[in-house]
Amino acid sequence: MTRLKHLDDYVDTLYQNADPRLQETIDLKEETRTHLEQSIRDLMLTGRSETEATRIALDRFGGAEQADSIIKTMQIQQNRFATRLFHIGLGVLLSSMIVFIASLWIGGKYDLTFADAVYLNVAEAVPIDAETGQAILQTSGLIHGVSMTATDTPGEAVSLSKRWAGTLGLISDERSYLENDVFTVIDVVDPRKIGSILLLIGLTVYYVLSTVWGVITLHTRQRLNLLSLALLLTLNVIGFWMANRVTSKEE
Structure with missing residues (x-):
């Protein structure tokens, strides 16, 4: 039980920079915990003590650097998905126009x-x-x-x-x-x-998808707050640019 608690704390520390509310983070933490626990068991079967097995398993995993690499990979995938949504929305808007x-x-x-x-x-x-x-x-x-x-x-x-x-x-x-x-x-x-209705639909699709893109992108850049969200919702792409500028100056 102590070992399991130790692993839970260690995994939480590894992924402290990832959003704990995302299902991807939850799945990633569970996979890491399961992997480490299995590695410790395998090492203990070879005759190593629990403490030594735990140390070796953690060293092999790569620690915080490995976790940061995984988080960055996950964020890149999120950004790619968000960019794809934005391109779809822009394509729908241009087509409707x-x-x-x-x-x-x-x-x-x-x-x-x-x-x-x-x-x-x-x-x-x-x-x-x-x-x-x-x-x-x-x-x-x-x-x-x-x-x-x-x-x-x-x-x-x-x-x-x-x-x-x-x-x-x-x-x-x-x-x-x-x-x-x-x-x-x-x-x-x-x-x-007919053209006006299709244009309205195109504008709506573009607004929704571009807003989702903006929220994901601002979140992965750790710049999502009430002000940036308000700018994004009211001014869309211009608001996204302004939110980036404002948060950059604050940093």
Whole structure:
């Protein structure tokens, strides 16, 4: 029991610079303790006393230098993992920005398509009917609803929509046109809204992953405190740089 307590104290001292809350530290301490205990038993089987066996086992392990090397290796792995997360977040952000810019261009092109869909079909439609509305719906796959009302005879109206129209609330928009005394409203899928939602998702993914990267990196550099965390959460990468500068000056 005394030997085991001695080993526990020794292992705790070896890894005092590692975060005791991390599962990696807990596993590492347990592996080291098990390794040392087995080495002591093997040496005692050769006829050495417990004290001598313990001394030899500790010498063979390498002591604090070996522990520091293991800790540094573990920290390097953590930093690599954090950097990988940051690169993933940055890649997602850049991809979503490209998609957003493309959606603006595509949305502008489809604005002309939607306008033509109304003007070309309503210009010759007298009176308005379901056939005209159906022709507008078929002009583009992004048009999912159309309603037409004659301005001179409000009772004359047509309203049509596709079956899946009700599922597009977040990415749909209305376009209004007045042509040939017919007020036409079409419900369309707006590429710009799709791009905006994807951009928001990209920003969120980037913020979360870059924050995780910042927390891990500051922690391994022993610079994680309330101020650095606040700077990181509010200013992200700029806050990370500022937190490094502030803690460096304090040291």
